[in-house]
Amino acid sequence: MKVLARVLGSVLCALPAALLAGCGGKAGKTIEVRIAEPRSVRPDAGAQVDWRRVATAEDRTRLRNWRQAWVDALAKAQRSAKAAVVTGDATLFDPDRALSGATPPAGDYRCRVVKLGANGTAMHDVTTYPPVDCKIDEEGGVSSLYKVTGAQRPVGLIFPDSSARAIFLGTMVLGDETKPLSYGQDSNRDMAGYIERVGDKRWRLVLPYPRFESLLDVVEIVPAPKR
Template identity: 60%
Template sequence: MSGFALAACAALAACGGGDRPARASVKAGTSAALDWRQVATRADRDRLRNWRTSWVAAIDKARASGNGAALAAESKLFEPDRALSGAVPPPGAYRCRVFKIGANGTAARDFTAYPYFDCRIEAEGDVSSFFKTGGSQRPVGLAFPDSDTRAVFLGTMMIGDEKAALQYGRDAERDMAGIVQRVDEKVWRIALPQPRFESMLDVVEIVPVK
């Protein structure tokens, strides 16, 4: 297991559930860890429960500000109900890029597409880890199976020269929650509704390294 995969597992080592008493540690791969609802904080369960409302509002805001062509160019990626079987990418090296949709907070633009970066998927028993392999901001976390067409991503953000991920649920500003889906042949996404900064919706495209 790589250092980043270890960080992903460490980040999800304990249940968050901010509205509940602290639970005993739950390691990735145990039966308890498979139910993302037992791991997610209350705030993240709310974000995931309202994912479609957030998605539609973000797309509508971006389209209203003149980004219709950019949205249409990646229509499969931004279609909220598009979900094919095989929700979780197989282990391996990937290229990822982030789209921020619907300005929020200090953001000035309703649609921003960032350059590709290197990322990896690794199998961790019954869950899979996702992590960005470099840069000053590195999302890291686990994808929990939910159905054949959907998995749930829970993770946190590593910053700067940090060697270990902050435990999920300890800092709400760093917690990440999203939906993992396959949207095309060898194209996956993680959709993060109501992220903490800048946007109403983040979509992470995941494609294999050629």
């Protein structure tokens, strides 16, 4: 199930700042990501896509401020009644832990969201959600990540950045929606974060200053059990 199967190949070298992402609804559905205003430039084999040419200015700012997001979120989380969620898993919640192999290989995964630092009065400073199914596909030069199930389903692309960090840019699909908004079309749906490997077959997606609910989202990504 390829997210970019039909349209990404010819424009990787010249991506504009508007990425249109497709949603992974039910298993077996075709998923499509389109690029706004594509340019007919084909990358050389093995060329690396620069995520900075895709990200909006607002998302580049959020990514630059990733450390402050950790500081702000952890300060609130460590004072909360659920501080043990953070203190009990130093591997996942250590801002500086990043091993080589940042991008998970293609396959089926389980994704568990932990929201840190309440942004508004309706949330707690630590909020955890049960794991849901998600999937990573290879797209040629980049990978795609999307949640298959859940009320909030991020879908987007993973761009190479360094051996210890990859960049995620995407958009949020809500409820029973079957198609996402375009990346860059609605800043309230845009998502920007980074992916790191923190253990053996264990990764995390970190979303600094998401639009609603929290100051920092940490998404644990682990391989799905074999059926």
